[in-house]
Amino acid sequence: MDKNIGWGIIGLGNIAQKFADCLKLVSDAELIGVASRNEEKAVDFGIKNDSKYSFGSYEELFNCEEVQVIYIATPHTAHTTWAIKAMKAGKSVLCEKPMGVNRGQVEQMINEARKNNVFLMEALWSRFNPAIAEVKKKIDAGDIGEVGYLHADFAFYALD
Ligand SMILES: NC(=O)c1ccc[n+]([C@@H]2O[C@H](COP(=O)([O-])OP(=O)(O)OC[C@H]3O[C@@H](n4cnc5c(N)ncnc54)[C@H](OP(=O)(O)O)[C@@H]3O)[C@@H](O)[C@H]2O)c1
Numbered sequence: 001m002d003k004n005i006g007w008g009i010i011g012l013g014n015i016a017q018k019f020a021d022c023l024k025l026v027s028d029a030e031l032i033g034v035a036s037r038n039e040e041k042a043v044d045f046g047i048k049n050d051s052k053y054s055f056g057s058y059e060e061l062f063n064c065e066e067v068q069v070i071y072i073a074t075p076h077t078a079h080t081t082w083a084i085k086a087m088k089a090g091k092s093v094l095c096e097k098p099m100g101v102n103r104g105q106v107e108q109m110i111n112e113a114r115k116n117n118v119f120l121m122e123a124l125w126s127r128f129n130p131a132i133a134e135v136k137k138k139i140d141a142g143d144i145g146e147v148g149y150l151h152a153d154f155a156f157y158a159l160d
Pocket residue numbers: 010011012013014015016035036037038041073074075076078096097098123124125
């Protein structure tokens with residue numbers, strides 16, 4: 001690829017910081033803009049994470065021409081609204097889990113992605129976990145035969 005993908009982040013809380021840390025490890029990604037409802041917060045986050053621009057509203061980031069993908073890290077109830085606004089502005093969207101709070105919201109988001117011909121994905125990172133990718137490869141190659149039963153757990157120590 002000869003050009004970096006320009007990323008923008010909205011909702012500069014806990015997971016947005018983790019995402020910004022990880023984006024630094026992706027060779028074809030560039031953090032172009034970050035947006036908060038509070039401009040001072042956006043500037044602090046932007047400086048800390050080497051973002052080219054920092055905005056005091058989400059809409060300003062959606063209007064930034066250098067950004068191709070918006071990562072949405074707001075609380076659940078705001079995912080659909082902001083994802084749709086971003087897609088209407090022609091941006092692709094990586095939306096935090098859950099994509100919407102019900103089926104209707106998710107359908108609206110998918111429709112909007114199709115209408116604007118943009119990429120939309122829920123930030124389901126476990127899909128890209130190397131162990132899971134390897135298991136999928138083996139299943140697809142028929143290495144273990146036909147899968148008859150799958151048992152999976154996802155857990156972590158959440159206190160403190
Ligand atoms: N993929 C994962 O593994 C993973 C892990 C943790 C969380 N998540 C998801 O990520 C989302 C954010 O979680 P988080 O833990 O980062 O939350 P958080 O620390 O509370 O951050 C959410 C941010 O959203 C913005 N926001 C916009 N509207 C808001 C409102 N009405 N009330 C409060 N904040 C608002 C705020 O940013 P500004 O003030 O900058 O606008 C806030 O800092 C949730 O949907 C959560 O389920 C996913």
